[in-house]
Amino acid sequence: MRTILAFDLGASSGRLVANHFNGQTITSEEIHRFSNKPVQVGTHYYWDDRYIIGQLKHGLEKAHPNACTVGIDTWGVDFGLLGKHNQLLARPFSYRDPHTEEMVKKLQQKLTPFALFQRTGNEVASINTLFQLMAIQENNPQLLQEVTDILLLPNLFSYQLTGIKSNEFTIASTTQLMNPAMKAWDRALIQDVFGRDLPLCDIVQPHQIIGPLLQFPSIQMVAVPGHDTACALSALPIEEDEALFMSLGTWGLVGQEVQDPIISIEAYNQGFTNEGTSEGTYRFQKNAMGFWLFHRLREEWQQQQISLSYEDEKQLFHENENFTTLIDPNDESFFNPLNMQQAIQRYCRMTNQQSPETVGQYIRCITASLALSYATIAEQIEQMTANEKDTIYIGGGGAENEQLCQMLANISGKQISAGPTEASSLGNGLSQLRAVGEIYSLKEGRQVIKASYPVKRYEPQIFVQRELLMEKFRHLLCSNKYS
Numbered sequence: 001m002r003t004i005l006a007f008d009l010g011a012s013s014g015r016l017v018a019n020h021f022n023g024q025t026i027t028s029e030e031i032h033r034f035s036n037k038p039v040q041v042g043t044h045y046y047w048d049d050r051y052i053i054g055q056l057k058h059g060l061e062k063a064h065p066n067a068c069t070v071g072i073d074t075w076g077v078d079f080g081l082l083g084k085h086n087q088l089l090a091r092p093f094s095y096r097d098p099h100t101e102e103m104v105k106k107l108q109q110k111l112t113p114f115a116l117f118q119r120t121g122n123e124v125a126s127i128n129t130l131f132q133l134m135a136i137q138e139n140n141p142q143l144l145q146e147v148t149d150i151l152l153l154p155n156l157f158s159y160q161l162t163g164i165k166s167n168e169f170t171i172a173s174t175t176q177l178m179n180p181a182m183k184a185w186d187r188a189l190i191q192d193v194f195g196r197d198l199p200l201c202d203i204v205q206p207h208q209i210i211g212p213l214l215q216f217p218s219i220q221m222v223a224v225p226g227h228d229t230a231c232a233l234s235a236l237p238i239e240e241d242e243a244l245f246m247s248l249g250t251w252g253l254v255g256q257e258v259q260d261p262i263i264s265i266e267a268y269n270q271g272f273t274n275e276g277t278s279e280g281t282y283r284f285q286k287n288a289m290g291f292w293l294f295h296r297l298r299e300e301w302q303q304q305q306i307s308l309s310y311e312d313e314k315q316l317f318h319e320n321e322n323f324t325t326l327i328d329p330n331d332e333s334f335f336n337p338l339n340m341q342q343a344i345q346r347y348c349r350m351t352n353q354q355s356p357e358t359v360g361q362y363i364r365c366i367t368a369s370l371a372l373s374y375a376t377i378a379e380q381i382e383q384m385t386a387n388e389k390d391t392i393y394i395g396g397g398g399a400e401n402e403q404l405c406q407m408l409a410n411i412s413g414k415q416i417s418a419g420p421t422e423a424s425s426l427g428n429g430l431s432q433l434r435a436v437g438e439i440y441s442l443k444e445g446r447q448v449i450k451a452s453y454p455v456k457r458y459e460p461q462i463f464v465q466r467e468l469l470m471e472k473f474r475h476l477l478c479s480n481k482y483s
Contacts, residue, residue, distance in 0.1 A: 002438055005031070005063055005070040005219070006428035007056060008228065009154070011250050012037055012295055014052065016059035017422065018067065019429035021438060025452040026429065028422055032059035038094035046091035047078065047153070053160050060216050069432045070161075070213070071224030072154040073231045073424055075250075076174030076275070077129050080156040081136075082149040082165075089143050092153065095127040096336045099139060103131040106138075110192060114268050119189060121261035121274035122176040123287065129175035130193065137194060150200045154226035162221045164211045166204045171226030173276035178203070180261045180274060180282065206278055207434040224431035225278045229253050229285075231427030232395045234278040234442055235420060237450040244378055244389045244414075245283075247423065248398025250292050252370065254377040255285025256385060270380055278431060279442055284385070286377045289329035291398060293366050296340035306359060310400075316360030317403045323364045324469065325353045328476050329373050351476060367404050372473040375412040391415045395423030405456075410463035411470065420453040 002021045007014065015033040019026055034055045038045035060070070081089045093099070104113070104126050113124040122128060129152070137144050151159055152171045159165050172178050172185075177200065179186040185200050210221040225231045232247040238257075247253045261274035262284045274282045301308065308316075327334070327347050337343035344362070348355040356362045374392075382388045392414050398404060399418040409416045420426055430445035439445050 001066075002433070002436070003064045003067045004429050004432040004436075005060070005067045006224075006425040006432070007059070007070065007072040007157070008231075008425040008428060009036065009052070009072065009074040009157075010228065011075050014055060015425070016056070016063065017425040017429070018064050019426065019432075021429075021433055021448075023438075024448070026426065026448055027452065028425065028429075031062050031064075038096055039091070044099065045094040045097040047094055049080065049088060049092055049156070053157060056157060056161065057215065060213070060219070063219075067219055069209070069220045069222045069436060071222045071428045071432050072157050073224060073226055073228045073428050074154045074157075074171070076171060076227050076229075077127055077132070078153045079129055079132070080151050080153065081143055081147040082151065082159075083146050084148050086149075089146055090140070092156070093132055093136075095132070099135040100126040100131040103134040103138070106134065107131070107193065114265065116176065117268045118263045119186065120176045120178060121180040121263055121282070122174070123271055123273035124176070125273075125287075130177050133198065134193065144194070144198070148199055150198060152226060155201065158210065158221050158223075161213050161215075162211050163214055164221070165201045166210065166223065167201045168223050168226035169203055169205050169280065170230035170276040170278065172203045173274075173282075174227055183276075183280065205280060207431050209435050222432045222435045224428045225276075227275065228424040229283065230276060230278050231425070231431070232423035233257070233283060233427065234430055234445060235423040235427035235449050236393045236395045237417070237446055237453075237455055238393050239446070240389075240391075242385070242387055244381065244392045246374060246392060246394040246396075246398075248290055248394055248396040248401075249424075250290050250295065252288040252290035252374060252398065253283075253285050254288060254374050254381070255283045256381050256387070256389075258282050258284045258385070262384065264384065266384055270384075272380075272384075278427070284381065286380070288373050288377060289334060289370070293329060293334060293340065293370075296337075297362055297366070300339065300341055301359060308359065313363050314403055317363050317367055320358075320360040320364040321465075323354075323356070323361045324368075324465065324472070325356060325361070325365050326369045326372065326469065326473055326476060327365060328473075329366070329369050351479065367401075367407060368469060369473070371404055371407040371411050372469060374408055375470075376473070376477070378412055378414070389414070391417055393417045395420060397421055399423075399456075405458045406461070407463075409458040409460045411466055413460050415460070416458040417455050418458065419455045420449060
């Protein structure tokens with residue numbers, strides 16, 4: 001029995017999972033879980049790096065004594081700046097910090113957004129590492145003067161546990177600073193934008209051992225796919241090429257596996273991005289809103305003394321089937337509002353719709369809107385790749401949401417293959433098994449997952465509201481009434 005440890009850090013929680021592999025199947029055991037959210041200081045949002053690394057060490061202290069390796073995956077784009085004494089110069093900014101909002105416009109003076117998209121393969125979004133570094137250069141120039149190493153978050157935490165510096169390929173592919181053809185930093189782009197090179201640590205490929213942990217020398221750190229979506233994709237029990245997939249958590253990422261980035265004007269105009277896979281290929285995908293909406297609403301309901309179980313939410317969803325108000329969940333007004341209920345009500349007024357008034361109406365509205373969003377993106381992918389698929393494979397916590405999965409099947413007309421829910425931590429573990437020679441390929445890893453975890457399938461059902469809701473949603477996307 002081989003025991004490996006996976007740190008799966010999300011933008012709302014983190015956990016340490018022990019994966020046990022017996023040569024044929026893999027089982028998971030949660031060792032430690034902790035909350036994780038940005039810390040607001042003044043008008044800025046940061047990650048509490050000391051708290052996070054403390055939680056990582058606490059989890060390791062509780063871990064299985066026979067554990068041999070560990071890997072870390074996180075969300076994309078965020079990073080830490082190290083000084084000449086290897087100290088963090090400042091708390092890492094959160095991608096939800098508004099200080100990047102003007103940087104996209106500023107860069108247009110040097111480079112058009114479409115040219116930047118073609119050069120990096122990434123959607124031009126203000127949250128990207130490129131624009132975060134521009135904001136730091138604009139507002140805190142001394143930090144870039146003093147920095148000696150720039151590490152993306154999973155690699156920052158890996159460094160703090162091992163003392164070894166590197167940036168992993170899949171997480172580097174989210175930054176808008178990487179040349180996707182060379183799989184290396186675009187030093188010419190960096191020079192053009194910043195007037196100097198930046199000390200981004202070298203990019204390494206996943207599935208290789210980095211070195212032992214300083215405080216736990218019997219455990220080796222492995223360079224796993226640092227981006228949680230890349231981990232999740234590698235753990236989906238897919239048996240076809242160029243599959244449609246979703247990783248559904250705080251964000252809802254909808255995409256297709258492709259060999260090379262798709263950088264057409266159509267892909268750019270529709271907001272697609274290209275990010276790395278565990279195999280050195282790419283995920284052609286759209287980064288959409290996920291369960292962040294529900295996360296915020298639940299926080300607000302708890303403040304109103306409303307506490308709901310999953311079964312409560314499921315029942316309320318079905319009780320409000322005639323409530324047809326929709327939102328565009330990707331509208332910027334829902335990114336980080338002070339109050340999510342008020343933001344939704346304001347959107348509904350501006351789009352001449354009935355505002356949700358009850359918890360059940362909110363649940364019905366958000367679930368239907370998310371399903372329509374994902375179905376629309378899947379349709380766009382098929383049109384651009386000329387590759388129609390019968391199935392969407394979903395991993396992550398959202399795979400447990402039966403009402404969303406069934407509604408997505410009904411609207412898209414596709415079978416939904418849902419599971420495993422712990423796809424990111426399992427993909428993290430599969431990469432470690434490859435690093436230590438227990439398995440040898442992506443295909444073999446996916447067969448292990450198929451043998452280990454049941455998958456729930458949802459077939460399209462007759463849905464009388466389908467055309468009405470699709471037309472209403474298309475109108476919302478085309479409408480310029482709300483700003």
